[in-house]
Amino acid sequence: MKITVNLEKCTGCRACVKACPFDAISMVEKKAVIDLDKCTYCGSCVEACRFEAIAIEREPAAVSTENLESYRGVWVFAEQRSGHLARVAFELLGEGRRLAGDLGQPLCAAYIGPENGSVESLLKRGADRVYAVTDDSLLHFQDEPYAAILTYLVRTYRPAILLAGATYIGRSFIPRVAARLRTGLTADCTGLAIDPETKLLAQTRPTFGGNLMATIFCEKNRPQMATVRPRTFDEAPVGAGGGEAVRVPFSEIAAGNRVTLDRIIPGSEEIDLTDAEIIVSGGRGLGKPEGFALIKGLADALGGVVGASRAAVDAGWISYAHQVGQTGKTVKPKLYFACGISGAIQHLAGMGTSDVIVALNKDPEAPIFKVANYGLVGDLYEIIPALVKRLKQGGA
Amino acid sequence: MEKIIVFIKQVPDTMEVRIDPETNRIIREGVPSIINPYDRYAMEAALRLKESFGSRAVVACMGPPQAEAALREAMSLGFDQAILLSSRDFAGSDTLATSYTLAALVRKLAPVDVVVCGREAMDGSTGQVGPEMAEHLGWPFLGFVSKVEELKEGRLRVNRMMEDHYEEIEGPLPLVMTVVKEIAEPRLPSLRGLLQAKKAQIQVWGREELEMEPARTGSAGSPTWVKRVWTPEHHTQGMKLTGEPEELVDRLYKELKGQNLL
Ligand SMILES: Cc1cc2nc3c(=O)[nH]c(=O)nc-3n(C[C@H](O)[C@H](O)[C@H](O)COP(=O)(O)OP(=O)(O)OC[C@H]3O[C@@H](n4cnc5c(N)ncnc54)[C@H](O)[C@@H]3O)c2cc1C
Numbered sequence: 001m002k003i004t005v006n007l008e009k010c011t012g013c014r015a016c017v018k019a020c021p022f023d024a025i026s027m028v029e030k031k032a033v034i035d036l037d038k039c040t041y042c043g044s045c046v047e048a049c050r051f052e053a054i055a056i057e058r059e060p061a062a063v064s065t066e067n068l069e070s071y072r073g074v075w076v077f078a079e080q081r082s083g084h085l086a087r088v089a090f091e092l093l094g095e096g097r098r099l100a101g102d103l104g105q106p107l108c109a110a111y112i113g114p115e116n117g118s119v120e121s122l123l124k125r126g127a128d129r130v131y132a133v134t135d136d137s138l139l140h141f142q143d144e145p146y147a148a149i150l151t152y153l154v155r156t157y158r159p160a161i162l163l164a165g166a167t168y169i170g171r172s173f174i175p176r177v178a179a180r181l182r183t184g185l186t187a188d189c190t191g192l193a194i195d196p197e198t199k200l201l202a203q204t205r206p207t208f209g210g211n212l213m214a215t216i217f218c219e220k221n222r223p224q225m226a227t228v229r230p231r232t233f234d235e236a237p238v239g240a241g242g243g244e245a246v247r248v249p250f251s252e253i254a255a256g257n258r259v260t261l262d263r264i265i266p267g268s269e270e271i272d273l274t275d276a277e278i279i280v281s282g283g284r285g286l287g288k289p290e291g292f293a294l295i296k297g298l299a300d301a302l303g304g305v306v307g308a309s310r311a312a313v314d315a316g317w318i319s320y321a322h323q324v325g326q327t328g329k330t331v332k333p334k335l336y337f338a339c340g341i342s343g344a345i346q347h348l349a350g351m352g353t354s355d356v357i358v359a360l361n362k363d364p365e366a367p368i369f370k371v372a373n374y375g376l377v378g379d380l381y382e383i384i385p386a387l388v389k390r391l392k393q394g395g396a
Numbered sequence: 397m398e399k400i401i402v403f404i405k406q407v408p409d410t411m412e413v414r415i416d417p418e419t420n421r422i423i424r425e426g427v428p429s430i431i432n433p434y435d436r437y438a439m440e441a442a443l444r445l446k447e448s449f450g451s452r453a454v455v456a457c458m459g460p461p462q463a464e465a466a467l468r469e470a471m472s473l474g475f476d477q478a479i480l481l482s483s484r485d486f487a488g489s490d491t492l493a494t495s496y497t498l499a500a501l502v503r504k505l506a507p508v509d510v511v512v513c514g515r516e517a518m519d520g521s522t523g524q525v526g527p528e529m530a531e532h533l534g535w536p537f538l539g540f541v542s543k544v545e546e547l548k549e550g551r552l553r554v555n556r557m558m559e560d561h562y563e564e565i566e567g568p569l570p571l572v573m574t575v576v577k578e579i580a581e582p583r584l585p586s587l588r589g590l591l592q593a594k595k596a597q598i599q600v601w602g603r604e605e606l607e608m609e610p611a612r613t614g615s616a617g618s619p620t621w622v623k624r625v626w627t628p629e630h631h632t633q634g635m636k637l638t639g640e641p642e643e644l645v646d647r648l649y650k651e652l653k654g655q656n657l658l
């Protein structure tokens with residue numbers, strides 16, 4: 001990749017210096033100079049320059065796949081755990097339907113797992129076609145057979161786009177599939193769209209700890225692959241179904257496996273943050289572990305579950321299973337209470353798309369108020385008991 | 397287990413990155429570069445394997461020349477060798493080209509038994525480099541390892557973390573694994589280690605030292621490209637309520653009730 005400044009066109013206006021998110025441009029004798037060790041070729045300067053003085057040249061991707069037009073359709077990997085389809089599969093079908101519509105191409109699902117009602121459920125959620133490889137031995141996730149099967153299906157049926165959940169399973173084997181197909185993979189997308197001009201998949205994701213957003217394209221390779229965190233998109237509705245199932249015998253696919261699953265160790269506690277409709281989260285502002293009793297009290301009064309910021313988890317007040325955010329769970333409840341949470345970008349990354357956000361914080365300048373629909377300024381040790389009381393009282 | 401390689405990445409300390417409220421740009425001035433925090437757990441896992449099996453432990457990084465500092469810091473912890481992959485040829489690598497380049501180093505250092513990576517890098521947070529490297533090498537992959545149980549008859553048994561449970565899995569060497577925080581508390585350098593690190597020799601290699609197809613490295617070998625980068629805006633649309641607690645909760649109650657949320 002090459003970035004060049006045309007010194008004749010450069011007027012020294014500094015627009016590029018201001019636009020560069022990486023602080024890579026400086027002015028030397030009124031001309032822009034780019035520090036290549038800092039430059040990430042993001043193109044912000046090219047866009048900012050009114051004089052077309054900066055140009056980025058990309059070598060054509062040499063790994064390009066031939067005959068790109070022969071790849072058609074939007075596929076989602078329909079993840080199942082212990083025989084149950086994960087909700088993220090339906091969310092991907094919801095988003096996939098929109099993309100397929102914009103492309104004018106079919107929406108398909110790839111299912112790997114035991115034979116149960118999953119194929120029918122996927123058809124009811126609007127898949128035009130479900131490619132299914134079923135076998136009892138595929139009940140539990142295993143990297144190598146799953147990668148072999150998905151690669152086989154892609155090579156045989158050639159989708160233009162392949163989406164998967166950014167779950168433990170997806171993050172473990174989807175990269176392996178992308179590397180085998182020698183194509184690009186964009187992790188944790190929060191926005192997907194079909195570029196109207198090029199018909200390419202515009203993949204938008206947070207980067208740099210959530211401080212920046214980036215839109216990424218995979219121009220010359222197929223499929224265009226992306227993972228999406230659970231609870232980023234809305235589920236596809238249940239409909240009549242009318243699509244077809246394409247069954248591919250497992251025996252047709254050469255799928256070795258060197259890693260064995262010896263034992264499943266249950267987690268210490270079951271809490272389902274990702275599917276909860278109401279979440280009450282506590283942060284460092286609780287000040288002490290006992291604060292979570294108060295949080296639990298409010299959650300119970302609302303019929304919700306308890307979440308936490310990383311600061312509260314790191315302090316040892318509550319287990320990691322409750323953590324919401326970039327390194328915890330992504331949630332999208334109808335109602336999210338943030339109590340004593342400042343609203344760091346990494347926390348917002350996990351709950352920013354909740355339908356209604358209520359923030360309780362004694363600092364009126366706390367960043368959480370920027371995303372809150374209702375911001376209550378005050379001491380949570382006074383507000384929460386009063387709220388619990390008001391909830392119990394009921395009425396209009 | 398003869399040889400272990402751990403890959404670490406140097407990243408900007410994103411905790412120090414702030415948005416300038418006036419220009420809405422991120423402020424990077426004075427933001428220090430650090431070893432990717434997750435890679436500290438990877439280093440600890442590698443050092444423990446080295447101590448258990450008397451192996452040779454190599455630490456490696458791909459990055460600009462200044463990433464040497466990350467490797468020097470790593471050397472204070474007790475690694476036997478440090479290699480920096482640094483060359484303009486590697487600039488603009490996405491995860492596919494990065495994992496291909498790192499895999500070429502693993503081949504060059506053969507025989508290698510275990511490659512350890514962090515769960516994800518804090519700047520990009522993709523977590524793709526580890527499993528993609530396993531594919532380039534054709535090796536088994538053990539992801540999200542939270543505990544190393546034992547090595548028996550050439551097979552490594554570990555616990556892997558999943559959403560709501562753990563799994564005990566095992567695979568034959570050589571293999572690639574990524575580790576999570578639970579694996580072990582990272583150690584601090586000893587005084588002797590710090591002194592040795594100052595003098596440690598850090599090898600710098602480019603494409604010439606490795607056997608690889610030039611078309612698969614750097615931006616040419618990267619199918620993805622970043623078209624646009626911008627600063628996200630968090631907009632205020634909500635109402636901020638102040639007053640006595642009873643008053644506050646009563647207004648909130650009515651609002652939520654009105655929206656059928658209670
Ligand atoms: C790579 C990386 C990943 C991360 N991932 C996550 C993640 O997944 N999830 C996450 O949450 N964080 C994450 N973080 C950490 C994040 O940056 C913040 O440090 C963290 O979210 C802060 O938690 P907090 O809001 O509880 O604490 P603080 O920032 O300390 O905020 C406490 C708040 O409580 C308020 N307060 C204090 N006392 C009271 C009171 N009596 N009544 C009312 N309000 C009170 C204060 O005004 C303050 O706003 C990550 C960081 C990094 C670097």
Ligand SMILES: Nc1ncnc2c1ncn2[C@@H]1O[C@H](COP(=O)(O)O)[C@@H](O)[C@H]1O
Pocket residue numbers: 403404405406432434435438456457458459491494512513514515516517518520521522523524525526
């Ligand atoms: N440039 C690099 N140099 C060395 N190791 C890397 C590099 N990029 C990624 N890694 C390793 O791969 C892991 C996952 O990174 P990523 O896929 O970028 O999130 C990191 O924790 C490192 O162990």
